[in-house]
Amino acid sequence: MGFVSRDRIRSALVVIAVTGLLGGLVLHFSDWPAPAGMVWTAGVLPILAALVAEIIRDLRRGEVGLDIVAALSMSAAVAVGEGLAAAVVAVMYAGGTFLESFAEGRARREMHDLLSRVPRTATRNRGGRLEDVPLDVIAPGDKLLVRQGDVLPVDGTVASSFAFLDTSALTGESLPVRVAMGSEAMSGSTNAGDAFALIATRLAKESTYAGIVRLVEEAQQSKAPMSRLADRWSLGFLAVTIALALTAWWFTQDPIRAVAVLVIATPCPLILAVPVALVAGLSRAAHYGVLIKGAEPLEAMARIRTLILDKTGTLTDGRPQIVAIDSHIGMPDDEILRLAAALDQASKHPVAQAIVTAAKARGLALSVPSEAVEIPGEGVRGSVDGHKVIVGGDDFVVGHVRRKSGDHPALASGSVLVALAVDGRLAAHLVMADPLREGAGSMIGELRHLGISRILLATGDRVEVAERVTEGLGLDGLRAGLSPDQKVLLVLTERKNGPVMMVGDGVNDAPALAAADVGVAMGARGAAASAEAADVVLLVDSIDRLGAGIDIAHRARRIALESVVAGIALSILGMLVAALGYLTPVQGAVLQEAIDVAVILNALRALNIRPGATKTPEKQITGASCDGTIREMPPD
Template sequence: MTTLVAAVRRYPLVALTVVVGVVGLALNWTPASAVVPWLLSGYSLVVAAREAVSMIRRLFRKEFGLDVLAVTAIIATVLVGEYWASIVIVLMLTGGEALEDFAAGRAQRELKALLSRVPQIAHVFDDSGELVDVPVTAVTVGERLVVRPSEIVPVDAVLVSASTAVDESSLTGESMPVDKVAGDLLLSGSVNGPEAVTVTAAARASESQYQRIVQLVSEAAASKPALVRLADRYAAPFTFVSVALAGIAWWLSGDPTRFAEVLVVATPCPLLIAAPVAFMAGMSSASAHGVVIKNAGTLEVLARAKTVVFDKTGTLTRGTPEVVAIRPESGRSEEAVLTLVAAAEQYSSHVLAASLVAEARRRGYSLPAVTDAREVATHGVQARIGTEVITVGKPAFVAEQAPGLAQVDLGSGEAAVYVAVDDQLAGVIILRDAVRDEAQRMLHDLQALGIQKTLMVTGDIEQTAQKVADELQLSEVHAECLPEDKVRIVHTITPGPVVMVGDGVNDAPVLAAADVGIAMGAKGSTAASESADIVILVDDLYRVVDAVSVSKRTVYIALQSIWIGIAISIALMLVAMTGVMPAIVGAALQEVVDLVTILNALRALNLGRNAGSARVASDSSSPLSAGAR
């Protein structure tokens, strides 16, 4: 009952149209049946007058849409006494608008869980030294705050604690954790490491890095041109043909009734309802596969896309470092080196430590017992295993125990973790942020769907970005880009429409500026999800192919439904021109046309995935982001 009341409040005109129709049916079998024509015709003309106001405003802007066709059809059916046809046209008109709005609302509800993680509060020390939660907007410069483990830094702040490692990938594209020591600036939007830290606010929320990016998003979104609805493109020619055929019938027969009989079967219901039904069905189908499309217009643009632009870190790459090489020294095996490192790193809070421990467990290695472990912040860990002292971390730190240590040459995007046993170097472990397994297949299938150009726009360094682009055979690379640089580049790319795929806070402005923005929402930032037109709710880049495939198929079905309706309507108009079809028969046949087009449009509910989720059996590893402990 609550849902019904909410629907009535949200779509009052649809509800009122249904009520008027039901009342008309009830009165039709009573002595008051003479009131029915006046009730239905009067109501239809009121709605037509309302639409006429919108129509006139659009005509002044040189826009010709479905409202012209709807008003013409409603008036024509009222004039010939087909008031039931009039009420059906009104229901199709208001219902189509409601369907589009409902589909957009459903998409927004799919995002609620995702967007609920937006930081709204900051943990601030009050005058008595107690920690209290206040709105982020209430934080003032100079206040001391606590940023808890894995929390987003709420405002630009200076680190007071001795050290931490923060994830700035969503801001800069740097996939490796960035070490910070007391006095360093932490940017709002970056993610704190595994330990709580104390910071001092360096700027208010409105003046912080995150807010500057939000402002860019607003400006980019405002610069997007308004989209012409799919069915509106056919309204003008269909109206012209309908009126022309009706006029010819009147001229040939000399009977003005013939004009009305032709227009009765020219009702615009196929245009009014086919596209909204198909788009709602397509959006529902996409949502079932973890792809939330926020509005129907996005489907139209995506179906015509010619260029797809990708961010690098967290989009084309996994966004987390992985072990790609182990280089033993002093006669030790790979297993021995990784076991020693993982055992010691269990006691480290550094982000790389988790990757090393996870790799050892993935390989099924048993970790020896550790005693007297201690961590030297931002440098490494020292621990005792049995009688041996194990030192793990940066080369300078490990070299204090193993003076003969020589640094290895690293490729772009690689990080090295050194390990010494007592005074001897035991080995080096190399980590990289690897390309996603599904990336190559995704790019190949996008080309098969008509995408002509794929390129990368990233904040990461040129050398790192170029190696990823070479591996994936991308058309172009734009590296070391600030958020405003990404917006400028996307605005100049041809051919269009242009799709942008990203996941970070720094991608939010360009996602809003692109013709279609697609956010990797499973692990990406909330800012990216809010500014994008499409959000992928699972950590699977191949869903970009699914989104393009669903959009093309949905638009195809919508156009097919429109053309089926137009073709049948024109055929009926040609028959009506001969005078063998009474208006009441024409109105009844037009409802059959409506039913056919709606049923065809509903086929979009069953859109299968183009090739299924990518589970490519590939061990591809690629040098990606620079960074070390």
């Protein structure tokens, strides 16, 4: 049964239960008791039928839930002619189950665009004519045209002189890579440069991207089940309820007393308080830009002990930025950046656009370049304010000017060097890299304060890049050069230490997100595949929202537990009073309603949760093994 149809059925059951209760009350106060009883019964039976069907499905799966108590109380009340009590229980139960599924259904509808990044068609060159064809008709050997910004539809080899590909969604490499003619290009990469020709080497269903999609599906099927908070209390409460009801019946021979016990024992503090608190927690999390797809992931977030983080786009920003400017002729940094950015306005290359963005961020006025000529994949030359300017790769720029000793800065691993020449002289180098997100270190400390004892980095990027980026973060381990299936294996291996949360943003992270107890996707700029596979989506491009989401989950779960404990204590007290004959079934139902109101009001406190950022001292990282395996970090 689909989520939409299930929500519609539960909505209809709520309407039936409320209509039956109100209709019977109208007839009852109109001195038509017999028709009133019939209306109450008519309103209860559909709820009871749906409840019995749900119980049977649970028992077939080997699960025992609190639904049994609700079914016993409704059926027993109907059997002894206590229609009003049965109707009240039916309304409480139908309302509680609808409320529990409301947030999950809404979140899934908002995330219905499954794997929307997957290309549906490709442009094939056949006999010198271009035609758009479905992916399933592409065969190995077909020549395809991949335009700028297109996602590669199949695996293939580059048939043009070169191609610039953004592989960050697949490998975690944040900077575009240059792929030479004859080299392999993976499906799911994005063309970051000019259009190029691609010779297909695999069918679409056998390509890299399709394999990742299959991994997502397999990981979702193998995901460990998460039980509802309410169900973990079910067996004990069910045993107490039946024991008290049978005891009251045995000693008094009055079935009405047993019914009164069952009615007041209807586990509405569990059925209602838990979803109310958790739905309120979902609402508060969404307020802070954290979309949690249902109550179960919210519960699981509060129990996470191991966190696995992707690098590119998660710990780092995922976009190249200028980290240093090295001038060789005494030119001010702002002037270097202004000249380079002015000329780079003529290029669509991601690095060129990053330089333009950096100049605009400093408020620099950029002149319009003239005579600009771009050599694809190499650089741009032209005139800016009467100066002859060349900007691009170091080899390209140096090929037009003379290099002097000492004018080549040391390049850190994972960085890109952009050279600038002005009027025939090598003027400067701009060092670009994908730096750590601001606040990442404090976030690690906050997560440890929230109970996460083990934090690892898992990335498809090179190990030396990962080591440099994470230096000083205080991680417990690092694993680099991972493929999507290796990330899944890491998640499954770490389960021995407790529930695992995986955070990522790329297509290559989607299988691991699906396999984790809680998968978290960076949804602001991440791939649709990771957002669909994840249980939680950070709607704001800020990793610090993760701590807020976990904090909200902890507090919402604690409020739910407080409501449950108080509600069950009051219910057991009421059951004892009913067993002694001081409460009728209808009075028990009314008392149970009062208990419901109390626990719901307490559960609604979750709407006022304000996550706090508590910072704790961070441990120092010592590095990771160069072979890509996890290297444990010693405690301080």
